[in-house]
Amino acid sequence: MRRDELLMRYYRAMRDALGPRDWWPASTPFEVCVGAILVQNTAWVGVKKALANLDDAGALDPAALYALPVSRLEELIRPAGYFRLKAARLKNLLEYLRESCGFDLDALAQRPMEELREELLQVRGVGPETADSILCYALKKLTFVVDAYTRRILSRHGLVPEDVAYEELREFFQDVLPKEWALYNDFHAQLVRVGNRFCKPGNPRCGECPLGAFLP
Numbered sequence: 001m002r003r004d005e006l007l008m009r010y011y012r013a014m015r016d017a018l019g020p021r022d023w024w025p026a027s028t029p030f031e032v033c034v035g036a037i038l039v040q041n042t043a044w045v046g047v048k049k050a051l052a053n054l055d056d057a058g059a060l061d062p063a064a065l066y067a068l069p070v071s072r073l074e075e076l077i078r079p080a081g082y083f084r085l086k087a088a089r090l091k092n093l094l095e096y097l098r099e100s101c102g103f104d105l106d107a108l109a110q111r112p113m114e115e116l117r118e119e120l121l122q123v124r125g126v127g128p129e130t131a132d133s134i135l136c137y138a139l140k141k142l143t144f145v146v147d148a149y150t151r152r153i154l155s156r157h158g159l160v161p162e163d164v165a166y167e168e169l170r171e172f173f174q175d176v177l178p179k180e181w182a183l184y185n186d187f188h189a190q191l192v193r194v195g196n197r198f199c200k201p202g203n204p205r206c207g208e209c210p211l212g213a214f215l216p
Contacts, residue, residue: 004176006159010211011183014190017210023189024137026051029105030062032138033097036130037089038080049079062103066094089125096123105138113141128166136188142181144173145188149195156199158216 001009026032031051038047051060053076059065065073073087080086100119101108108116113135120131135141146169155162160169177183198209206212 011187013210014194018193021186021189021193029138031060033134036133037086042081046079046081050077062097092124109139140181142179144170144184146170150191153195153199157214
């Protein structure tokens with residue numbers, strides 16, 4: 001079976017079983033950017049608490065967050081873990097947003113995706129997954145986000161090696177899928193849900209998984 005046909009069968013099986021995911025959970029594009037940093041190496045439950053803290057403090061605005069003292073920022077995002085490291089990374093991203101678009105994300109979104117991706121990857125603390133999350137979910141750019149869930153699911157199904165590189169895994173999807181932002185968005189969200197709920201590291205629930213029938 002051709003790769004594009006197989007991937008679309010995977011997607012339809014997940015969507016039929018789980019429904020549309022409506023991901024990323026955020027009120028504004030800027031909140032997506034903040035969440036993309038906070039979610040690094042942690043569960044979303046902690047990120048949600050940190051975002052709520054920032055919102056309560058009136059700091060989910062780029063200018064307000066930029067002006068926030070580092071010590072106060074660290075205190076507010078503590079529930080997301082690695083709070084000192086993530087505070088520094090947020091400050092780096094905010095500096096980029098200030099210099100590149102004056103905190104105007106709508107203006108930033110008008111620029112070419114590859115140009116923005118290259119710039120984001122130069123921001124200290126922003127790796128490929130974080131950059132693609134910002135591009136796809138905040139700026140609605142056509143880039144497919146892949147993560148540990150994606151790698152685990154596809155490697156267990158024999159479609160990619162366990163140590164597949166990020167860019168190779170991203171191209172595994174982008175090379176063949178229809179160039180549709182909504183599809184890229186929901187496909188990644190479906191994989192996150194399947195990986196979190198069924199395709200667990202030590203105790204996979206293959207018999208309950210919407211993708212169980214595809215296992216070799």
